[in-house]
Amino acid sequence: MNRDIVNIKGTKQGLVICLSATHEFDELKKTLKTKIESSRGFFRGAKFTFHLDHDSLPAERTKELEEICCEHGLVPDTEIKWPSANKTPFPSGRPIKVPESEREKAMSANVRPLMREASPSLPSAGVAEADKRPCLLVNRSLRSGQKVNFNGNVVVLGDVNPGSEITANGDIVVLGSLRGVVHAGADGSQESTIMAYRLNPVQLRIGPAISRPPENNPVSPFPEIARLQNGQMYIEPYMTHGLKR
Structure with missing residues (x-):
């Protein structure tokens, strides 16, 4: 087929x-x-x-x-237009992989790290206001048929296997292999991110954008992060930034 x-x-x-x-x-x-x-x-x-x-x-x-x-x-809904003359469609077929040689360039182009830098208005807080969202820690792998829904950030200490799903209003972090379906920014936020040690999902969704990797997509040996920039979903090597003191 x-x-x-x-x-x-x-x-x-x-x-x-x-x-x-x-x-x-x-x-x-x-x-x-x-x-x-x-x-x-x-x-x-x-x-x-x-x-x-x-x-x-x-x-x-x-x-x-x-x-x-x-x-x-x-x-x-017949009111949905395609292609839209005044709205940029979100891709659904294939997110863009940022090459290793371009990652520093991407980071300088306002690539947001998973741990946000502290706001100048919070001199001693250590993290930005947005990071005060509640966080759910899932201390196990998710099997097929299991679902997690949470109004905040979700951290999984394990794998997200095919057939499992995570929906979160904030960020999603998987300290293992991500091979299921995940939706970060389920409340419509386009600032949310998805990070995993091994990113090979059935489907990714951030805010209103839906995407899936191409078939036989090689899995990076390094942690990767998915994010939106100008309506396009990007997947790139995960790089930490030091917090401001």
Whole structure:
């Protein structure tokens, strides 16, 4: 099955399900169903619309595809525009890997470290105000089917295995392998980050942006951090910054 004939892209308005006009409708339908089911409810409640390249989809066929999405909790919304003339869409296919040779350049371009530098207005606090969010410590690995939802930061002392999910309003830190589905900044924050010793997720989400790594993506031997910059999700080597005193 060619899974590239259906691509789910995230925008600030909702999801855009891009369909290839060069394939048979039955293949589109089958691939869409497989992709939605494999998300394990991750898109539930999200608004969506369809986009067909080079052609338009007959109303009756659009309805068939909508029914598949609605069965899994998605909500049709024809107001979502693609491509948007005044809004930059968030990527969903492949986050950008920042090369080792460019990481210092990236850091100087306002790459935010996981531990934020102290605010000048907090001379003795040691951390910024945003870091006063509560933190949940998960002292074990997460197995398939296990979910963690928390209104703050989440730190996992173990692995996040395929089939497990983490949703946090703040940052997510995995001191192990991240191979599941994670959503940082679930309250809409685009400043949140995701860090792991080995970053090889099924899907990453920061605020409204949804992304997944390409298939057969090599795993870095070093810790990595995912973040948003100008609406684009970047993955780069994790570098610590000393705190201001």
